[in-house]
Amino acid sequence: MHVSVVLFTADLRLHDHPPLRAACDGGGRVVPLFVRDRAVDAAGFAVPNRLAFLADCLRDLDAGLRARGGRLVVRSGDVVEEVCRVAAEADADEVHMAADVSAYARAREGRLRRALEGAGRRLHVHETVTTVVPPGAVTPAASDHFAVFTPYLRQWSRLSPRPVLAAPRALRVPDGVRSGPLPDRAALAGSAGLSPGLARGGEAEGRRRLAAWLRGPVARYEDRHDDLAGDATSRLSPHLHFGTLSPGEVVHRARRAGGPGAESFVRQLAWRDFHRQLLAARPAVSTADYRTRHDRWRTGPGAEADAAAWRAGRTGFPLVDAGLRQLRHEGWMHNRARLLTASFLTKTLYVDWRVGARHFLSLLVDGDVANNQLNWQWVAGTGTDSRPHRVLNPVVQARRYDPDGAYVRRWVPELAGASGRAVHEPWTLPDRERAGLGYPAPVIGLAEGLARFREARGLT
Numbered sequence: 001m002h003v004s005v006v007l008f009t010a011d012l013r014l015h016d017h018p019p020l021r022a023a024c025d026g027g028g029r030v031v032p033l034f035v036r037d038r039a040v041d042a043a044g045f046a047v048p049n050r051l052a053f054l055a056d057c058l059r060d061l062d063a064g065l066r067a068r069g070g071r072l073v074v075r076s077g078d079v080v081e082e083v084c085r086v087a088a089e090a091d092a093d094e095v096h097m098a099a100d101v102s103a104y105a106r107a108r109e110g111r112l113r114r115a116l117e118g119a120g121r122r123l124h125v126h127e128t129v130t131t132v133v134p135p136g137a138v139t140p141a142a143s144d145h146f147a148v149f150t151p152y153l154r155q156w157s158r159l160s161p162r163p164v165l166a167a168p169r170a171l172r173v174p175d176g177v178r179s180g181p182l183p184d185r186a187a188l189a190g191s192a193g194l195s196p197g198l199a200r201g202g203e204a205e206g207r208r209r210l211a212a213w214l215r216g217p218v219a220r221y222e223d224r225h226d227d228l229a230g231d232a233t234s235r236l237s238p239h240l241h242f243g244t245l246s247p248g249e250v251v252h253r254a255r256r257a258g259g260p261g262a263e264s265f266v267r268q269l270a271w272r273d274f275h276r277q278l279l280a281a282r283p284a285v286s287t288a289d290y291r292t293r294h295d296r297w298r299t300g301p302g303a304e305a306d307a308a309a310w311r312a313g314r315t316g317f318p319l320v321d322a323g324l325r326q327l328r329h330e331g332w333m334h335n336r337a338r339l340l341t342a343s344f345l346t347k348t349l350y351v352d353w354r355v356g357a358r359h360f361l362s363l364l365v366d367g368d369v370a371n372n373q374l375n376w377q378w379v380a381g382t383g384t385d386s387r388p389h390r391v392l393n394p395v396v397q398a399r400r401y402d403p404d405g406a407y408v409r410r411w412v413p414e415l416a417g418a419s420g421r422a423v424h425e426p427w428t429l430p431d432r433e434r435a436g437l438g439y440p441a442p443v444i445g446l447a448e449g450l451a452r453f454r455e456a457r458g459l460t
């Protein structure tokens with residue numbers, strides 16, 4: 001009897017899953033496997049918000065497999081050793097898994113291939129599982145990757161994602177393969193860093209959200225995606241990060257929904273692939289500047305105190321603080337707030353983008369090396385933005401994207417009763433009124449921050 005192992009990584013779903021489909025089409029028995037990877041834990045990526053979401057995803061995946069006659073095998077430890085051990089226990093001929101882009105994922109693939117081949121087994125690595133278009137599938141004439149989004153998008157948009165694969169109807173797991181316990185979100189209750197408003201994970205939940213999004217709200221995405229209080233984006237990012245939704249299926253279904261809102265939404269998905277093709281070509285950008293601006297970021301007690309105020313959402317700039325408090329409460333932040341909070345840290349406070357990226361990764365449920373590090377670099381001006389020295393002004397941003405202050409009032413309770421201009425500029429209130437709010441004074445004057453940044457970048 002032919003036996004295959006399917007290693008699930010960032011693709012925790014049954015629908016549109018080429019490795020699972022290939023294993024099932026082989027006609028033999030299949031071992032669906034997830035390994036809680038010790039190296040991911042050791043690198044600090046296993047933070048409570050993502051672990052809780054992951055627990056939901058694994059339980060849902062197990063339920064989906066059981067409904068089809070199978071089950072999920074869960075192990076923990078060194079991923080290569082565990083896959084080899086399971087393959088030996090099941091007497092498997094081959095292992096299927098998805099390609100991924102980080103330096104770690106590629107090293108893992110190489111190690112796994114060598115270990116399996118040494119034991120007489122094959123490794124099949126499938127593309128277009130975690131991206132719509134594989135990294136390297138579209139390249140400019142003179143380089144191995146695109147450094148500018150617009151020409152990338154032009155080529156990306158011409159390609160159609162491969163047809164969506166149905167979930168398998170049935171599968172059988174060979175006897176004798178033991179599994180560790182499924183993780184449980186409840187076990188994380190009370191952990192520091194677990195956000196009380198964290199979304200639910202799992203493929204069923206992802207598909208429900210996608211269907212609801214495409215049934216209505218997507219139509220207004222183009223006009224409303226920057227409306228902070230309107231919450232008018234899909235919130236599908238954690239599902240795309242954990243692969244409970246297939247990015248290719250999302251694109252197919254959004255294109256079928258049609259209209260300017262859906263088109264604009266699909267363009268956002270191209271950013272995901274754009275950052276992945278960049279990380280695949282230049283793995284060092286997860287920690288090093290893609291384009292150095294020779295920054296000598298602030299360090300020392302003053303910078304540390306500013307960064308601490310920023311992390312706590314107590315900078316004294318209401319829209320910045322609202323974003324950071326949303327992050328802490330939900331493990332997610334609106335894109336417009338991510339842009340502003342990142343600009344404020346790197347440009348107004350002139351603190352290293354890596355400090356902010358680390359904080360985001362400690363909380364974001366969608367926290368992702370490619371998207372997080374490269375968006376941080378984009379904002380800091382060390383990445384692919386064609387206007388690397390632009391500085392977002394929190395008051396101007398507030399007037400534009402939170403005109404009646406509803407987003408600030410939701411996340412900054414000290415300002416819940418503030419009216420008119422005071423909600424975004426509490427420093428304009430008379431001293432006595434301001435003192436009664438219990439809200440901090442600004443950590444810096446905006447003009448001062450701008451002047452320091454311009455000088456640091458040699459723009460004066």
Ligand code: FAD
Pocket residue numbers: 225233234235236237238240241265268269270271272275333334335336338339342360364366367368369371372373375376379
């Ligand atoms: P929608 O507006 O509904 O967009 C649909 C999908 O498109 C998103 O789910 C996401 O997968 C993709 N997308 C949208 N914008 C971007 C973008 N700028 N870059 C890459 N993909 C995008 N996104 C992450 O998934 N993980 C991160 O760790 C992450 N860190 C970020 C850090 C900073 C400093 C900034 C400015 C942005 C970051 N983003 C990150 C991108 C973006 O903010 C989120 O993808 C988006 O807010 C998720 O919400 P949504 O699903 O409602 O997005």
